[in-house]
Amino acid sequence: MLARTDHSAEWTEVYVGDLNTRTLRKYGVARSWGQVEPYDVRRRRTDPVIASAFMQLVRFHDTAPAGWKKAYALRIVDPAGAAPDYLDRALPVLDYPMPAVTVRDVLDDPQQRRFLETYLQSDMLRRIPVDIGSTRRSLGFLQSSDQARSPVIQVLVHFADGSRITSVLDVASSPMVRLDEQSARDVRDRLVSSARASGHAADHWVGPADPPSSSLTTIDF
Incomplete structure (x- = not known):
């Protein structure tokens, strides 16, 4: 379920969304001071803005691959060398300008890192055609506690x-693609650490500006 709560002096307005039934309902809940259980619950009219935010989250969830966590794998192909057989399940990348690049190159060279992140940003939006900016703004109205x-x-x-x-785009916390340095491994599955002492390279936007601030309540799906 998705939910949002707005508090007033007497009533708490609660939105509850159900992805299975694609329904969003608004309730007014009244409690006495210090009372845990409500003494009155009433259906209220759903705000169209909140309803639109709910449907955007439904669209993100339903876009293939369906679910909140969307993942896939890419294999950068170097025409000068043969790729290992065990990578055949990954999607081949034939147009990467620097096909011989390695994870060490990406971690140590800010330019290589920026290029890879920018490439992955475009690739994500091409393979998973969902409006990331609208999804972020929707999370300004409805969120999950999980x-x-x-x-x-x-x-x-x-x-x-x-x-x-591995690169990660956490839509709820940031509009930027980032590389998970702890996931960097060499061909022998050993951790690869950056030799540079500097911080993360410039971040890359994948959607519009931050969503407007609003009163949030966590939601259970």
Whole structure:
């Protein structure tokens, strides 16, 4: 379920959404001071803005691959070398300008990192055609209390030398693609750490500006 709560002196207005039935309902809940159980619950008219936010979250959830966590894998193909057989399940990337790049290159060279993040940003939006900006704004009205059900897109990138890294777009917390450095591994599955002491390279936007601030309540799906 999705929910939102607005408090007033006497009533608490609660929105409850159900993804299974595609329904969103608004309730007015009244409690006495210090009382846990409500003494009155009434249906209220649903705000069209909240209803629109709910349907946008439904669209994100239903866009293939269906679910809150969307993940796929890419394999950067180097024409000069053969890719290992075990990577055949990953989607081949034939147009990457620097096909011989490795995870070490990406971690140590800010330019390589920025290029990969920008490429992945475009690839995510092409393969998962959902409006990320609208989804973020919708989360300004409705949220889930279960972080496991927060909208996230992950891409596992296999490089031609067998190394790999995962990129993450956490729609609820940031409009930017980032590389998960803790996921960087070489061909022998050993952790690869950046040799640079500097911080993260410039971030890349995938959607419009931040959503407007609003009164939020967590929701259970």
